[in-house]
Amino acid sequence: MLISLITVLSFIPLALAQVGVVNPLVQHCGPSNVVCVNRYAAVMPYHFFRPDSFNGTSIPFSATSVPNDTSFSLLNNSNFIVYDRERGLAILGANPTYEKVFNVSEAVHEAPVYVPGLNKLFLSQLAPPAGFLPQLVVDLNKEPPELSEFLSDPPVYAPNGGTFHKGLIYWGASGGNNSIGGTEQRAGIRTLDPHTNKTTTLLNNYFGWYFNTVDDLFVDSRGDVWFTDPDYSWFNALTDTAPQLRSQSYRFRPSTGQVWVIDDTLGQPNGIAISPEGRNIYISDTSSVDGVISSAYPHLHASHWNQTSAHTIYKYDLLDDAVSGEVALINKRPFYYSQEWVPDGLKVAQNGYVVTGAGKGVDVLDCSGSLVLRIQTDYVVQNFAWAGGNLTEFWLMGQGGISRVKWELKGQDLSKSYT
Numbered sequence: 001m002l003i004s005l006i007t008v009l010s011f012i013p014l015a016l017a018q019v020g021v022v023n024p025l026v027q028h029c030g031p032s033n034v035v036c037v038n039r040y041a042a043v044m045p046y047h048f049f050r051p052d053s054f055n056g057t058s059i060p061f062s063a064t065s066v067p068n069d070t071s072f073s074l075l076n077n078s079n080f081i082v083y084d085r086e087r088g089l090a091i092l093g094a095n096p097t098y099e100k101v102f103n104v105s106e107a108v109h110e111a112p113v114y115v116p117g118l119n120k121l122f123l124s125q126l127a128p129p130a131g132f133l134p135q136l137v138v139d140l141n142k143e144p145p146e147l148s149e150f151l152s153d154p155p156v157y158a159p160n161g162g163t164f165h166k167g168l169i170y171w172g173a174s175g176g177n178n179s180i181g182g183t184e185q186r187a188g189i190r191t192l193d194p195h196t197n198k199t200t201t202l203l204n205n206y207f208g209w210y211f212n213t214v215d216d217l218f219v220d221s222r223g224d225v226w227f228t229d230p231d232y233s234w235f236n237a238l239t240d241t242a243p244q245l246r247s248q249s250y251r252f253r254p255s256t257g258q259v260w261v262i263d264d265t266l267g268q269p270n271g272i273a274i275s276p277e278g279r280n281i282y283i284s285d286t287s288s289v290d291g292v293i294s295s296a297y298p299h300l301h302a303s304h305w306n307q308t309s310a311h312t313i314y315k316y317d318l319l320d321d322a323v324s325g326e327v328a329l330i331n332k333r334p335f336y337y338s339q340e341w342v343p344d345g346l347k348v349a350q351n352g353y354v355v356t357g358a359g360k361g362v363d364v365l366d367c368s369g370s371l372v373l374r375i376q377t378d379y380v381v382q383n384f385a386w387a388g389g390n391l392t393e394f395w396l397m398g399q400g401g402i403s404r405v406k407w408e409l410k411g412q413d414l415s416k417s418y419t
């Protein structure tokens with residue numbers, strides 16, 4: 001009996017041994033710079049292998065070796081990778097464009113804020129060079145747009161997140177030092193009036209302790225500023241003081257000065273965003289990039305990559321109890337585990353779709369965490385902002401580039417929703 005079974009099996013051709021393979025994995029669809037991945041490439045032909053990312057190097061899905069499917073190489077040369085054909089192509093529209101508008105340094109580029117009244121996009125550049133103090137501004141009144149340095153009064157060191165609220169830019173200032181540009185600055189919340197260039201400090205401590213790295217932020221409808229405070233400024237040598245506070249997230253009320261902790265469950269909370277109707281809040285945990293804080297190594301400024309740690313966006317419901325006055329985040333659940341690197345910049349589009357910069361590209365997710373499409377870049381993207389009259393120009397930036405996408409996905413109108 002056993003012998004005859006082996007005999008039967010030996011007649012099955014080897015090629016049939018793998019069933020269910022998605023074929024082709026990738027194909028052209030829609031406009032010429034767009035490809036579609038079929039069935040999320042759920043079954044790939046053996047032998048395939050994707051190397052792990054390591055330290056500063058993000059390994060994209062497209063770098064997976066799949067010798068038995070020639071269609072896979074189409075991923076490399078397209079600007080847009082669609083996973084959900086119907087909704088993805090609708091977001092892109094008939095003529096989506098991707099254009100790398102500026103080559104910039106390998107430094108982190110962050111905190112993009114579009115100021116409608118000036119039609120300018122403000123963004124930050126962190127060190128290196130050490131102590132770099134100005135911001136960058138893209139003038140969208142010019143075509144092609146022009147990039148210049150901008151120094152506010154007084155200067156603000158290392159904004160790592162930004163938003164626009166009631167005519168002011170709100171910055172999460174991430175650096176701290178006793179002599180930066182000749183004065184002391186500590187991590188906190190600062191505002192810039194983009195018409196006068198004047199800045200103000202709204203917050204610089206928690207009962208005397210320095211914040212670690214005020215990172216990303218948004219302002220809610222009553223003017224409260226929600227922000228994350230991970231440990232990165234210590235790892236990146238943007239502060240001279242090792243973290244004094246747990247790595248966690250807060251809500252700050254400028255009208256009273258009060259600060260509440262809102263979540264202390266994430267290793268390195270990073271991006272933070274609110275849905276257009278204010279019901280949900282998203283926070284990313286980028287613990288895959290982490291470092292050492294130890295009295296044994298008092299001046300160790302370094303981060304390392306951990307492939308199996310969290311690179312995950314969490315979704316929360318916002319409890320806002322009119323009777324007790326309690327505001328809290330409840331029902332935390334994992335929302336999206338990024339397909340590459342860590343979900344850094346995080347914002348919600350006008351239609352509720354969640355957008356995140358993750359490695360060499362930007363992922364677009366629906367409100368249930370389904371991956372709809374990806375913009376692909378040749379540099380690691382930190383953050384992005386919508387700009388232009390119709391908020392359909394999408395500017396993305398990171399280590400080496402600033403790019404512009406034109407598509408149909410609109411940003412939230414920050415100049416209107418909260419005034």
Ligand SMILES: *[C@@H]1O[C@H](CO)[C@@H](O)[C@H](O)[C@H]1NC(C)=O
Pocket residue numbers: 054055302303304305
């Ligand atoms: C990553 O960085 C750590 C700490 O600096 C180092 O020990 C390790 O060798 C690096 N790994 C790679 C693959 O470069």
Ligand SMILES: *[C@@H]1O[C@H](CO)[C@@H](O)[C@H](O)[C@H]1NC(C)=O
Pocket residue numbers: 060062063072073076
């Ligand atoms: C695609 O690009 C990756 C780098 O992102 C590279 O490792 C890979 O070999 C490329 N694949 C093809 C088929 O060109």
Ligand SMILES: *[C@@H]1O[C@H](CO)[C@@H](O)[C@H](O)[C@H]1NC(C)=O
Pocket residue numbers: 015046047067068
């Ligand atoms: C799959 O690819 C490997 C490596 O190129 C090759 O040895 C093998 O024959 C291929 N298998 C099939 C079924 O084509």
Ligand SMILES: *[C@@H]1O[C@H](CO)[C@@H](O)[C@H](O)[C@H]1NC(C)=O
Pocket residue numbers: 100101102103
């Ligand atoms: C950026 O640099 C690359 C390589 O040097 C060059 O081919 C490209 O034209 C530059 N792009 C811009 C927008 O300057």
Ligand SMILES: *[C@@H]1O[C@H](CO)[C@@H](O)[C@H](O)[C@H]1NC(C)=O
Pocket residue numbers: 130131132177178179180181239240
């Ligand atoms: C403060 O920052 C400046 C500019 O980066 C740097 O030269 C100086 O060493 C820093 N001071 C401390 C105590 O880290």
Ligand SMILES: *[C@@H]1O[C@H](CO)[C@@H](O)[C@H](O)[C@H]1NC(C)=O
Pocket residue numbers: 149150151195196197
């Ligand atoms: C603000 O800074 C910009 C860029 O440096 C400059 O063009 C503008 O005149 C400044 N505005 C004021 C009111 O100083």
Ligand SMILES: *[C@@H]1O[C@H](CO)[C@@H](O)[C@H](O)[C@H]1NC(C)=O
Pocket residue numbers: 306307308309310
């Ligand atoms: C990487 O992260 C995982 C999950 O948090 C943890 O179990 C593991 O110990 C970490 N590895 C290293 C080398 O830190």
Ligand SMILES: *[C@@H]1O[C@H](CO)[C@@H](O)[C@H](O)[C@H]1NC(C)=O
Pocket residue numbers: 388389390
């Ligand atoms: C905004 O959309 C309207 C209607 O589609 C169009 O006429 C107008 O040119 C657009 N404006 C900009 C700045 O893109």
